[in-house]
Amino acid sequence: MAITGGTNLNSVPTPQQVALSTNYLDFTGTTDVTWAQQYLPDLMEKEAEVFGNRTISGFLSQVGAEEAMTSDQVVWSEQGRLHIALKGTVDRDGSTNGTFTVVSDIDGNTSGNGFTIAAHGVRTSDVVLLSSNNATVRALVVDADTSVIQVEPYGSADLTALSETASATTLLVIGSEYAKGQSYRTEDGAQGATSRTANEPYFKSFSNKPIIMKDYYEVSGSDTSRIGWVEVSGEMGQSGYLWYLKAEADTRARFTDYLEMQMIEAVKGSNSTVVDTTLGASSDSGVGTEGLFAAIEDRGNVTSGVTGVNAATDLAEFDAILAEFDSQGAIEENMLFVNRATALAIDDMLASMNSYGAGGTSYGVFNNSEDMALNLGFSGFRRGSYDFYKSDWKYLNDKGARGGINATAGSDAVRGVIIPAGVSSVYDQQLGKNMKRPFLHVRYRASQTDNRRMKTWVTGSVGAATSALDAMQLHFLSERCLITQGANNFMLMK
Numbered sequence: 261m262a263i264t265g266g267t268n269l270n271s272v273p274t275p276q277q278v279a280l281s282t283n284y285l286d287f288t289g290t291t292d293v294t295w296a297q298q299y300l301p302d303l304m305e306k307e308a309e310v311f312g313n314r315t316i317s318g319f320l321s322q323v324g325a326e327e328a329m330t331s332d333q334v335v336w337s338e339q340g341r342l343h344i345a346l347k348g349t350v351d352r353d354g355s356t357n358g359t360f361t362v363v364s365d366i367d368g369n370t371s372g373n374g375f376t377i378a379a380h381g382v383r384t385s386d387v388v389l390l391s392s393n394n395a396t397v398r399a400l401v402v403d404a405d406t407s408v409i410q411v412e413p414y415g416s417a418d419l420t421a422l423s424e425t426a427s428a429t430t431l432l433v434i435g436s437e438y439a440k441g442q443s444y445r446t447e448d449g450a451q452g453a454t455s456r457t458a459n460e461p462y463f464k465s466f467s468n469k470p471i472i473m474k475d476y477y478e479v480s481g482s483d484t485s486r487i488g489w490v491e492v493s494g495e496m497g498q499s500g501y502l503w504y505l506k507a508e509a510d511t512r513a514r515f516t517d518y519l520e521m522q523m524i525e526a527v528k529g530s531n532s533t534v535v536d537t538t539l540g541a542s543s544d545s546g547v548g549t550e551g552l553f554a555a556i557e558d559r560g561n562v563t564s565g566v567t568g569v570n571a572a573t574d575l576a577e578f579d580a581i582l583a584e585f586d587s588q589g590a591i592e593e594n595m596l597f598v599n600r601a602t603a604l605a606i607d608d609m610l611a612s613m614n615s616y617g618a619g620g621t622s623y624g625v626f627n628n629s630e631d632m633a634l635n636l637g638f639s640g641f642r643r644g645s646y647d648f649y650k651s652d653w654k655y656l657n658d659k660g661a662r663g664g665i666n667a668t669a670g671s672d673a674v675r676g677v678i679i680p681a682g683v684s685s686v687y688d689q690q691l692g693k694n695m696k697r698p699f700l701h702v703r704y705r706a707s708q709t710d711n712r713r714m715k716t717w718v719t720g721s722v723g724a725a726t727s728a729l730d731a732m733q734l735h736f737l738s739e740r741c742l743i744t745q746g747a748n749n750f751m752l753m754k
Contacts, residue, residue: 315513317520319655320742323595323679324700326713333469334703334743340462341366344381344433350390350422358399358419360390360409363427367748377407381459382433385442389432393423400437466559470705470741471526471549473518477511481722481730508734512716515736517661519714523702523742524655526551552700553674555744556752561588564671564754575609575643581678581751582644589749591680593647598676599656599663602753606650610638648678671754678751699749704740712739 345366351359362380364370370377382388386401388411397419399411409431413419422429529535529544541547556562561584563577585591598606640649656674657663666673680699704713715737718724722732744750 315517317517319597319653320520320523320700320702324698324702324742326702326704328706328711328713329470329703330705330707333467334741335465335467336743336745338464338466338746340375340464344459346380346382346431347427348429348431349427350392350419350424350429352419352422352424357412357417358410358422360388360411360429360431362407362409362431366430375462380404380407380409381462382409382431383436383459385436385438385444386433387435387437389434390419390422390429391432392425392429393421395421397421398434468550468703468741468743469528470703470739471522472737472739473515473522474735474737475511475515475518476733476735477508478720478731478733479507479722481720481732484722484732511734512736516714519738519740521655521661522549522551523740524552526742527554549741550744551742552677552744553752555742555747556677556750559744559747560750560752561748562752562754575613578609578643582646584751585646585749589680589746590645591749592645593649593681595679595681596648596650596676597653597656597679598650598753599653599666599674602675603650603652607638610641649681653677674752674754676753678753680746680749699745701743701745702740703743704738712737714738 346360346362346364347366347368348363349361351361362377362382364377365375365380369375382401382404384401384404386404388399388401388409390397390399390411397413397416399413399419401409402412403410411419526549528550529541529547532544532547535547536542536544539547550558563581563584585594596606638650640647642648653676655661655663656666656676662674666675704711706712715735717735718732719726719735720729720732721727722730
């Protein structure tokens with residue numbers, strides 16, 4: 261009886277161990293990756309790490325802290341300015357010898373956060389400086405109505421030296437002067453009463469709300485026993501041949517990055533009714549949270565640089581930054597987190613301060629011989645009374661993160677951020693006392709029964725069985741928000 265071979269046989273065995281084109285074994289049956297060679301391939305088991313460390317998280321861990329919370333909202337207060345300074349319009353032909361109409365405080369606020377135009381704080385017998393049109397006039401306040409302040413200049417007959425352009429004049433209270441035996445004079449509405457009223461402390465109140473972030477990984481029960489043929493490794497410490505552990509750890513690493521990216525980029529809802537409906541919120545106040553960039557743009561400072569492309573490309577731009585910081589908290593130590601282009605621009609700026617920089621590198625200083633490798637970068641510098649410590653921020657360089665959209669973001673491209681070092685003292689309304697905290701810190705939901713900082717749990721029938729699902733599901737969840745205190749001391753570099 262003859263035996264007929266199957267049509268799917270892909271080899272013809274030989275009696276001797278000779279590699280021929282007819283005695284290979286095609287395990288895959290494909291045409292691109294097969295064993296259709298005379299000799300076995302040289303198998304490289306190690307997975308190539310072509311992107312280096314792919315994670316971008318770690319920024320907040322360097323500049324901030326984390327703290328638990330139990331509510332749906334975080335409310336904190338920040339000190340207002342101690343001295344009274346206003347922006348407004350001058351009427352040089354007003355009653356008496358001039359009037360000043362209040363438009364806003366010195367920071368441009370018209371109302372809210374403890375300030376209203378009606379309660380501007382200027383009182384009769386105050387001595388003020390009025391400045392505009394490259395001129396300054398010293399005057400005595402003779403009447404402080406609801407929003408109109410009447411003054412009598414000291415050294416001139418009227419206010420003709422000042423500009424009547426809208427909101428162009430600045431008023432600064434520098435003290436007071438009374439006649440002998442003169443009592444406090446009554447107000448006429450400026451303080452909401454007809455008698456002298458003391459100024460109340462000026463403070464600003466802010467709030468933020470946490471958002472819920474989720475992710476999960478799933479692998480079937482059959483695949484959990486599969487052994488891969490590639491040796492893998494990852495940022496979370498995983499290694500070996502079980503491919504599903506690699507994928508699970510990558511999911512965890514990606515979710516950890518998302519936690520930080522949301523704290524940096526998130527914004528509160530604004531006229532987004534579709535988002536409201538999708539997330540089950542009744543209004544925009546119920547969606548989104550205020551991230552770092554949004555907080556700085558709303559309450560902090562923004563610089564676009566001298567060229568409008570890279571911030572801080574020359575010393576003049578940094579001098580402008582220092583001037584702005586002088587008008588705010590004047591915090592001495594600051595950290596620069598910048599992208600590569602801005603880092604190199606700052607290095608070039610500092611190198612140009614060397615008198616020999618234009619004609620080449622200077623030798624002989626600190627044993628800097630021609631055979632020595634040159635360090636053309638700078639990690640920090642001091643200008644005026646401020647110290648700046650520079651660091652590359654991978655989030656702004658990585659093409660899979662902000663670095664991938666900066667080229668097309670136009671004026672919204674972020675080149676870096678300047679963050680004050682140290683802590684600030686604020687009043688925590690939940691604890692009922694002043695607390696010292698980093699300017700940046702993350703608040704996450706937690707209680708005695710549930711900690712939602714980084715919650716992880718496993719469901720399914722693989723391992724510890726929790727359901728009839730023939731798979732393992734690994735879940736990730738976090739509920740958190742970022743608190744940016746003293747945003748007026750921050751600088752966003754665009």
